[in-house]
Amino acid sequence: xxxxxxxxxxxxxxxxxxxxxxxxxxxxxxxxxxxxxxxxxxxxxxxxxxxxxxxxxxxxxxxxxxxxxxxxxxxxxxxxxxxxxxxxxxxxxxxxxxxxxxxxxx
Numbered sequence: 001x002x003x004x005x006x007x008x009x010x011x012x013x014x015x016x017x018x019x020x021x022x023x024x025x026x027x028x029x030x031x032x033x034x035x036x037x038x039x040x041x042x043x044x045x046x047x048x049x050x051x052x053x054x055x056x057x058x059x060x061x062x063x064x065x066x067x068x069x070x071x072x073x074x075x076x077x078x079x080x081x082x083x084x085x086x087x088x089x090x091x092x093x094x095x096x097x098x099x100x101x102x103x104x105x106x
Contacts, residue, residue: 026077038081046074065099072096 020032028037049071053063063071072092079089 027081036081038078042077046078049074068096068099 020030022029022031023039026038026042028039029035030037049067053067053071056063056067072089075085075089075092079085
């Protein structure tokens with residue numbers, strides 16, 4: 001058994017080539033422009049979750065806690081790309097805390 005240090009010990013197949021455009025933590029990053037964007041698939045998913053909760057509320061049905069938490073998590077992710085959405089997201093979190101404080105079951 002021996003160790004190889006330096007360039008002969010590198011496994012180049014484990015490294016991606018340098019790029020100014022990359023996808024990490026569910027977001028698209030452009031390092032050259034200094035921008036972060038969300039893939040359209042994630043935006044559609046967020047809209048569907050919002051629509052689902054609105055539909056339930058309009059039918060007079062309270063969304064289950066699991067559905068509510070899923071929506072809150074999705075909005076948190078959206079808010080990471082849109083700083084102006086932070087107060088809106090925070091209102092959802094405070095509502096969730098009130099729901100949990102009243103002991104509403106999952």
